[in-house]
Amino acid sequence: MITVLAGGVGAARFLRGLVLAVDPSLVTAVVNTGDDTELHGLSISPDIDTVTYTVAGAIDPDRGWGLAEESWIAMENLARYAAVRPVGSGAAPDWFNLGDRDLATHFYRTARLTEGATLSEVTDEIARAWGLDVRVVPMTDDRVRTMVDIVDNGVVTTVGFQEYFVKRRHAVPVTGIRFDGAEHARPTFVDTINSSEVVIIAPSNPLVSIGPIRALDGVDRALTANRERVAAISPIVAGSALKGPADRMLTELGFEASVVGVARLYAPVCATLVIDERDADRRTEVEDCGVRCVVTDTIMRTPEVTRALADITLTAAREGAPHGR
Amino acid sequence: MITVLAGGVGAARFLRGLVLAVDPSLVTAVVNTGDDTELHGLSISPDIDTVTYTVAGAIDPDRGWGLAEESWIAMENLARYAAVRPVGSGAAPDWFNLGDRDLATHFYRTARLTEGATLSEVTDEIARAWGLDVRVVPMTDDRVRTMVDIVDNGVVTTVGFQEYFVKRRHAVPVTGIRFDGAEHARPTFVDTINSSEVVIIAPSNPLVSIGPIRALDGVDRALTANRERVAAISPIVAGSALKGPADRMLTELGFEASVVGVARLYAPVCATLVIDERDADRRTEVEDCGVRCVVTDTIMRTPEVTRALADITLTAAREGAPHGR
Numbered sequence: 281m282i283t284v285l286a287g288g289v290g291a292a293r294f295l296r297g298l299v300l301a302v303d304p305s306l307v308t309a310v311v312n313t314g315d316d317t318e319l320h321g322l323s324i325s326p327d328i329d330t331v332t333y334t335v336a337g338a339i340d341p342d343r344g345w346g347l348a349e350e351s352w353i354a355m356e357n358l359a360r361y362a363a364v365r366p367v368g369s370g371a372a373p374d375w376f377n378l379g380d381r382d383l384a385t386h387f388y389r390t391a392r393l394t395e396g397a398t399l400s401e402v403t404d405e406i407a408r409a410w411g412l413d414v415r416v417v418p419m420t421d422d423r424v425r426t427m428v429d430i431v432d433n434g435v436v437t438t439v440g441f442q443e444y445f446v447k448r449r450h451a452v453p454v455t456g457i458r459f460d461g462a463e464h465a466r467p468t469f470v471d472t473i474n475s476s477e478v479v480i481i482a483p484s485n486p487l488v489s490i491g492p493i494r495a496l497d498g499v500d501r502a503l504t505a506n507r508e509r510v511a512a513i514s515p516i517v518a519g520s521a522l523k524g525p526a527d528r529m530l531t532e533l534g535f536e537a538s539v540v541g542v543a544r545l546y547a548p549v550c551a552t553l554v555i556d557e558r559d560a561d562r563r564t565e566v567e568d569c570g571v572r573c574v575v576t577d578t579i580m581r582t583p584e585v586t587r588a589l590a591d592i593t594l595t596a597a598r599e600g601a602p603h604g605r
Numbered sequence: 606m607i608t609v610l611a612g613g614v615g616a617a618r619f620l621r622g623l624v625l626a627v628d629p630s631l632v633t634a635v636v637n638t639g640d641d642t643e644l645h646g647l648s649i650s651p652d653i654d655t656v657t658y659t660v661a662g663a664i665d666p667d668r669g670w671g672l673a674e675e676s677w678i679a680m681e682n683l684a685r686y687a688a689v690r691p692v693g694s695g696a697a698p699d700w701f702n703l704g705d706r707d708l709a710t711h712f713y714r715t716a717r718l719t720e721g722a723t724l725s726e727v728t729d730e731i732a733r734a735w736g737l738d739v740r741v742v743p744m745t746d747d748r749v750r751t752m753v754d755i756v757d758n759g760v761v762t763t764v765g766f767q768e769y770f771v772k773r774r775h776a777v778p779v780t781g782i783r784f785d786g787a788e789h790a791r792p793t794f795v796d797t798i799n800s801s802e803v804v805i806i807a808p809s810n811p812l813v814s815i816g817p818i819r820a821l822d823g824v825d826r827a828l829t830a831n832r833e834r835v836a837a838i839s840p841i842v843a844g845s846a847l848k849g850p851a852d853r854m855l856t857e858l859g860f861e862a863s864v865v866g867v868a869r870l871y872a873p874v875c876a877t878l879v880i881d882e883r884d885a886d887r888r889t890e891v892e893d894c895g896v897r898c899v900v901t902d903t904i905m906r907t908p909e910v911t912r913a914l915a916d917i918t919l920t921a922a923r924e925g926a927p928h929g930r
Contacts, residue, residue, distance in 0.1 A: 321646040321715035351678055357709035364734040371716035372709075380705050384682035384697075390646035391696035409689045 282594070283469065283476040286311045287489025288327040289344045289523055290515055290580075291482035292334030295414065297586020298480075299335060301594065304413035308476075309335075310469045312484070313399065313418045314426035314459050314492030317442045319376055322386040323393050326442070327489070328403055328418060329385060336410035344523065350379030375447040400468055417472070419493045422465035426488055429456035441488065450525035454532045457488060459495045467496035473506055478597040479550075481512035483578065485526040486545045487533065494549070503549035511552035511597035513578055513589070514542045518558040522579070538562065543569035552596045554578060554589070572596070607919070608794065608801040611636045612814025613652040614669045614848055615840055615905075616807035617659030620739065622911020623805075624660060626919065629738035633801075634660075635794045637809070638724065638743045639751035639784055639817030642767045644701055647711040648718050651767070652814070653728055653743060654710060661735035669848065675704030700772040725793055742797070744818045747790035751813055754781035766813065775850035779857045782813060784820045792821035798831055803922040804875075806837035808903065810851040811870045812858065819874070828874035836877035836922035838903055838914065839867045843883040847904070863887065868894035877921045879903060879914070897921070 282302060284295060286309045295309055312327045326345065333339040333347055340348045361372040378386065385406060392402040398421040407416040426441040431453040444450060473479055484490055494500050503510055519538050521527040527537040535541045539555040543566040546553060553571045555562070556578040566573040574596045580586040607627060609620060611634045620634055637652045651670065658664040658672060665673045686697040703711065710731060717727040723746040732741040751766040756778040769775060798804055809815055819825050828835055844863050846852040852862040860866045864880040868891040871878060878896045880887070881903040891898040899921045905911040 318719075319716070320712035321648065321719055323646065351676075351705070353676055353705035354679065354708040354712065357706045358712060360734045361709060361713035361731070364730045365713075365717075366722075366730070369717065369720060369722075371720060372713050373716075380676070380678035381682045383679040383708065384686060387645035387679065387683060388686035388690075388697050391644070391698075392690075392694065394643075394646055395694060395696060397691075397694075405689045405691070406686070409685045 281306050281476045283308045283472050283479045284482050285493050286482045287484030288330040291484045292331045293580040294482045295335050296583045298590040300587040301590040308415040308472055310417050310419055312489045312492050314424050315441045323390045324386055332407055335412055335414050346379050347381045350381050353380050417468050420465040420467055424459050424461040424465045427458050427460050454529050459492045462495040467499050470498050470502045473502040479510040483513040483515040487529055500549055508551045510550040511593050512546045512550045513554040514539045516542050517556040540565045543571050547571050554593050606631050606801045608633045608797050608804045609807050610818050611807045612809030613655040616809045617656045618905040619807045620660050621908045623915040625912040626915040633740040633797055635742050635744055637814050637817050639749050640766045648715045649711055657732055660737055660739050671704050672706045675706050678705050742793050745790040745792055749784050749786040749790045752783050752785050779854050784817045787820040792824050795823050795827045798827040804835040808838040808840040812854055825874055833876045835875040836918050837871045837875045838879040839864045841867050842881040865890045868896050872896050879918050
């Protein structure tokens with residue numbers, strides 16, 4: 281059994297390659313829910329949907345989120361109400377797009393949660409509806425919300441993750457992050473980690489995608505106990521995040537935006553770090569953090585290219601041996 | 606000021622004619638909310654939306670509910686989830702259609718209610734978004750739900766109004782109705798009745814459209830106190846409802862499905878009943894119920910035809926004098 285700790289786009293792309301390398305029914309994706317939000321009364325789980333849609337081959341390839349061949353009729357008609365919304369109201373937001381096809385997913389999730397189903401149950405049902413063989417599991421059935429302290433016109437203010445990420449287009453400085461509810465939320469997957477052959481930390485934002493997963497009680501302990509079988513793929517390549525604000529966020533929060541910074545963050549819980557060829561010159565520094573270092577092509581251009589990355593990562597984690605050139 | 610007690614389609618058509626007869630800003634439509642429901646986490650107020658969309662000229666003229674030029678993409682995509690829904694779950698219902706354009710209204714209403722706005726406030730904002738000069742008011746800001754006892758395979762079972770009306774297509778026998786929450790719900794419009802020049806009971810189902818409005822504390826008392834200025838239009842013509850199940854429901858619940866049955870129901874609270882020409886032969890019986898009887902063309906084929914009905918109804922209520930031919 282292979283467990284993947286997953287955020288959104290990067291993790292989803294990795295999973296799409298991984299399922300070409302191994303029997304998908306052996307794979308469990310444990311997905312961050314700190315990004316979850318409620319809009320229009322709907323329960324929205326962006327990372328879970330990105331993983332599900334991507335593995336199903338239904339994701340919009342250009343946007344990286346939402347469904348392909350999407351329409352936006354419901355959103356377009358919200359403009360009428362944004363025009364009459366009272367000052368101070370957050371109704372009829374124009375900054376978070378939900379496509380018409382995608383809405384069905386939020387409708388189903390919301391209706392099932394309202395009926396008393398757990399997020400794990402709903403997520404599993406949705407994955408089955410899309411024909412997935414991979415098991416998709418929310419990190420917890422409890423409510424965790426990633427909150428971000430941002431600097432807004434010189435003043436620090438705290439906003440929910442989606443407001444930072446989507447509304448502010450992650451273009452504002454971050455001075456802090458926290459995971460509201462994480463201290464009391466029960467992780468769904470500690471047993472899964474303990475019984476996995478390999479645990480892979482996907483190339484996701486270490487702070488706001490993997491961070492909430494690790495913040496759950498007992499998770500770092502379980503990873504540490506299984507450290508030799510845990511491998512991570514650096515989401516930072518040549519000092520930059522391929523997508524999203526991970527590089528700036530690392531710097532702003534006092535970490536190094538590099539494979540070495542990632543190695544320091546993951547060393548306590550993972551024995552192997554896979555880095556890109558462009559970072560080959562930092563291999564010794566990575567190893568000095570106490571992790572084995574595998575150097576390979578980590579740019580997930582296509583599922584087929586990603587399959588090779590998955591193969592190398594799996595081999596490294598299984599053998600506990602250094603790889604690369 | 607003119608107050609109209611309103612259900613859905615019939616009342617909406619009447620209002621569309623009334624605003625041709627009088628200054629719309631003088632009209633308050635008090636709308637039944639016993640039909641309100643929650644689906645997919647969304648707060649849905651079918652009668653309010655039918656009134657708003659109809660007066661705005663945006664209603665789908667064939668269906669009589671929902672918006673014209675509508676698409677159904679979100680609904681179509683729910684089928685995927687209906688296929689994986691566990692036994693006993695009501696998620697992903699395929700029996701209640703919500704168009705993509707219409708969804709924006711439910712999104713806005715739900716978001717505003719979640720923020721703590723009252724249904725009155727939201728309804729007013731939605732009416733303004735559609736450019737309405739008529740004031741649209743929910744009968745109450747509190748939760749009232751019309752419950753219907755139906756006979757299902759020989760067994761009496763209680764269902765919500767929409768399940769009876771839409772899911773069962775009002776094709777099952779009814780043995781009882783009640784308005785859950787009505788005893789504690791505060792009506793929004795008692796002062797409006799007391800200060801109105803005329804109160805019109807629209808041609809709506811007397812039992813499940815006007816019934817919930819009258820069930821609120823103090824409403825029948827206010828109507829009775831202003832009885833001379835209250836006029837109703839019979840929704841029953843020649844023993845039949847033009848739309849919906851009012852005729853069968855009247856019979857099944859022990860009333861007469863005729864203008865006389867309507868007169869008996871309304872006589873305590875209204876001095877004038879407007880009936881169709883086809884029922885002219887029952888005029889004396891209607892008057893024997895203690896109401897003045899006005900005979901005219903009540904078939905609302907177009908807003909212009911309806912304008913004449915509105916004029917006659919207004920005149921009758923104002924003059925307290927019998928009309929007709």
